[in-house]
Amino acid sequence: MRIRHKPWAKPEIAASPFCMDNAFALRGNWRQQFARPEQPFYVELGCGKGGWVSQAAASRPENNYLALDIKDEMLGMAKRKTEAKFREIGREPDNVRLSILNIERISEVLTPEDGVDRIYINFCNPWPKPSHKKRRLTHPRQLIQYQPILHGELHFKTDDDDLFHESLVYFKDCGWEILFQTEDLHADEPSDNIRTEHEQMFTEEGKKIKFLIAKPPVGEAVLPEQYAPKNHAEEQEEDGETLSE
Numbered sequence: 001m002r003i004r005h006k007p008w009a010k011p012e013i014a015a016s017p018f019c020m021d022n023a024f025a026l027r028g029n030w031r032q033q034f035a036r037p038e039q040p041f042y043v044e045l046g047c048g049k050g051g052w053v054s055q056a057a058a059s060r061p062e063n064n065y066l067a068l069d070i071k072d073e074m075l076g077m078a079k080r081k082t083e084a085k086f087r088e089i090g091r092e093p094d095n096v097r098l099s100i101l102n103i104e105r106i107s108e109v110l111t112p113e114d115g116v117d118r119i120y121i122n123f124c125n126p127w128p129k130p131s132h133k134k135r136r137l138t139h140p141r142q143l144i145q146y147q148p149i150l151h152g153e154l155h156f157k158t159d160d161d162d163l164f165h166e167s168l169v170y171f172k173d174c175g176w177e178i179l180f181q182t183e184d185l186h187a188d189e190p191s192d193n194i195r196t197e198h199e200q201m202f203t204e205e206g207k208k209i210k211f212l213i214a215k216p217p218v219g220e221a222v223l224p225e226q227y228a229p230k231n232h233a234e235e236q237e238e239d240g241e242t243l244s245e
């Protein structure tokens with residue numbers, strides 16, 4: 001998604017007590033960054049403008065939330081939204097942390113010791129071109145990174161049919177168990193569902209929201225052969241295409 005440059009985002013993130021600008025240095029010590037380290041630890045990947053995490057953290061003080069996004073502009077907006085939400089309820093944001101991260105590097109930032117209880121992937125980019133599918137946050141190259149750090153479930157929502165169906169294949173190929181799936185979450189919307197910005201937008205466009213809950217297998221994470229990186233030159237060429245999109 002193209003987004004207008006926001007010169008205020010970087011300095012605001014740097015000055016915020018709940019935005020962590022040293023994600024790599026906190027590897028293995030994430031729980032200690034929260035007022036109540038013993039609480040369940042939930043991580044949202046690609047949080048965008050922060051609509052979901054701000055509502056979740058404000059309404060569920062019994063959980064700790066870390067929201068990650070690759071873009072300063074997005075994290076800046078998530079920071080402002082979180083501040084506004086907590087100001088509204090008159091509470092300190094002591095159970096939420098935000099950080100800039102390319103999720104492709106998540107295993108450099110979160111470890112099994114961090115004990116992630118749940119991962120949320122809400123409306124990640126669908127990357128429809130075959131050479132770009134490896135960028136999907138549900139691609140097997142990502143799933144094998146989540147497996148060692150995740151103790152509980154992964155919750156995934158999308159409006160995109162192809163991404164949803166192909167993700168079901170990714171999860172199964174990597175040995176994950178699908179605990180629940182629906183192709184129309186709002187047909188019987190759970191009372192605890194928190195709508196994200198994209199969820200609201202796609203719903204207003206008449207698109208059905210697809211949702212699944214998956215659980216990783218126990219044991220060593222192994223990338224199925226069909227998803228293995230190709231040779232270096234081909235990968236670089238594809239990366240070049242991705243960046244110039």
Ligand SMILES: C[S@@+](CC[C@H](N)C(=O)[O-])C[C@H]1O[C@@H](n2cnc3c(N)ncnc32)[C@H](O)[C@@H]1O
Nearest residue numbers: 046047048069070074102103122123196197198
């Ligand atoms: C389509 S938006 C969805 C935002 C929000 N989750 C929602 O549902 O409204 C996808 C978000 O994922 C972020 N993103 C895409 N690729 C990423 C990556 N590799 N690492 C971290 N964030 C990423 C984008 O910057 C963007 O904010």
